[in-house]
Amino acid sequence: MKLFKLFKNTFAMAVFLSAIWLLFTWSNLGMLSIQTDSRSIPVAVKNKLCNVNFNDERPHITNSTSLKMIYYVTPTYPRPEQVPELTRLAHTLMHVPRIHWIVADDQPLCSDQVSSVLRRTGLPYTHISSPKPFIYKSTNFPRGVANRRVALNWLQENVAEGVLYFGDDDNTVDLRLFDELRNTKKVSMFPVGLIGEYGVSSPIVKDGKVVGFFDSWPASRTFPVDMAGFAVNIEFLKETANMPFIAGHEEDRFLVSLDLKVEDIEPLAANCTKVLVWHTKTVKHKKPTLKININKLNTISKYQNFVNLLKETSRLGMAEVNAEAGIKSYVTRNRKTSETLADIL
Ligand SMILES: *[C@@H]1O[C@H](CO)[C@@H](O)[C@H](O)[C@H]1NC(C)=O
Numbered sequence: 646m647k648l649f650k651l652f653k654n655t656f657a658m659a660v661f662l663s664a665i666w667l668l669f670t671w672s673n674l675g676m677l678s679i680q681t682d683s684r685s686i687p688v689a690v691k692n693k694l695c696n697v698n699f700n701d702e703r704p705h706i707t708n709s710t711s712l713k714m715i716y717y718v719t720p721t722y723p724r725p726e727q728v729p730e731l732t733r734l735a736h737t738l739m740h741v742p743r744i745h746w747i748v749a750d751d752q753p754l755c756s757d758q759v760s761s762v763l764r765r766t767g768l769p770y771t772h773i774s775s776p777k778p779f780i781y782k783s784t785n786f787p788r789g790v791a792n793r794r795v796a797l798n799w800l801q802e803n804v805a806e807g808v809l810y811f812g813d814d815d816n817t818v819d820l821r822l823f824d825e826l827r828n829t830k831k832v833s834m835f836p837v838g839l840i841g842e843y844g845v846s847s848p849i850v851k852d853g854k855v856v857g858f859f860d861s862w863p864a865s866r867t868f869p870v871d872m873a874g875f876a877v878n879i880e881f882l883k884e885t886a887n888m889p890f891i892a893g894h895e896e897d898r899f900l901v902s903l904d905l906k907v908e909d910i911e912p913l914a915a916n917c918t919k920v921l922v923w924h925t926k927t928v929k930h931k932k933p934t935l936k937i938n939i940n941k942l943n944t945i946s947k948y949q950n951f952v953n954l955l956k957e958t959s960r961l962g963m964a965e966v967n968a969e970a971g972i973k974s975y976v977t978r979n980r981k982t983s984e985t986l987a988d989i990l
Contacts, residue, residue: 695755695772703767712743714807720792721814722751725930725963730814745769749792787892810876822921825913826876835914837871838923855910866897934971
């Protein structure tokens with residue numbers, strides 16, 4: 646009898662806990678009504694417009710004004726790879742005429758490092774600081790949504806025509822893609838390489854029309870495509886345009902919010918037979934902490950260059966320098982000896 650009661654209590658407890666867990670998961674997944682209206686973000690975030698430059702200052706590009714402007718929206722976030730990724734993408738975009746780069750950075754400050762990359766491109770650009778709302782900080786929530794939303798808002802308020810494209814900071818883009826997507830009338834689509842289990846994600850085209858999709862993760866999506874696999878004419882952006890904080894469904898929900906019909910999709914890349922953009926991923930680098938007393942090193946003038954290198958490494962977020970803790974670092978003077986920094990001081 647006692648055992649039965651214990652069992653009953655445990656069972657009741659388990660049911661109760663499961664219910665709470667379910668409720669929690671549902672609300673996290675945005676299935677409860679308050680969360681599905683993704684425009685009612687309950688937490689006020691301070692987005693900052695860091696800088697806008699409408700002038701094309703590139704000496705090597707002739708900007709024919711008859712070309713439609715491409716608005717290239719790149720969400721980014723601080724990490725050791727941020728500056729190298731942005732640098733590499735910048736060097737692609739610098740070859741493209743009539744392009745405006747919107748970079749929305751997931752951090753509360755207008756980062757000098759990001760500004761500096763943008764300024765040196767000579768491109769027209771918009772730099773926004775758009776930290777992810779606090780309640781969306783948990784890993785369940787997709788990165789980049791807050792950034793893309795704030796970029797969308799900026800476009801809706803400042804731009805009347807052109808073509809919108811979402812390109813992540815780590816994608817690889819063939820320059821030929823820009824010539825094609827510039828002519829998007831409503832929504833164009835094209836294959837993206839290195840996606841999911843099929844190695845590619847693409848619409849399937851028959852007689853010049855999209856008749857289906859080839860994507861390893863259909864997930865009941867109307868438009869199972871990658872973020873880098875479509876472009877939108879800004880005149881086709883509706884007031885209802887929206888992107889939810891639901892991992893894996895951002896593209897589909899966004900396209901559905903535009904009231905897009907499958908028959909309206911314009912297939913590019915030779916009827917979706919060519920791959921002109923890839924979802925490349927850079928290996929993540931764990932930021933090390935170097936045990937170096939930089940203040941002490943700074944007092945010795947002959948190590949000034951080295952001190953400045955350490956400061957730059959730290960400024961770019963590639964390593965921390967700490968006098969008290971971290972990896973013991975060595976200096977090599979010849980092939981045989983290596984000394985700690987303490988030895989050379
Ligand atoms: C795509 O297919 C249509 C219909 O078959 C054809 O008319 C068109 O030339 C094709 N486009 C390209 C770029 O191959």
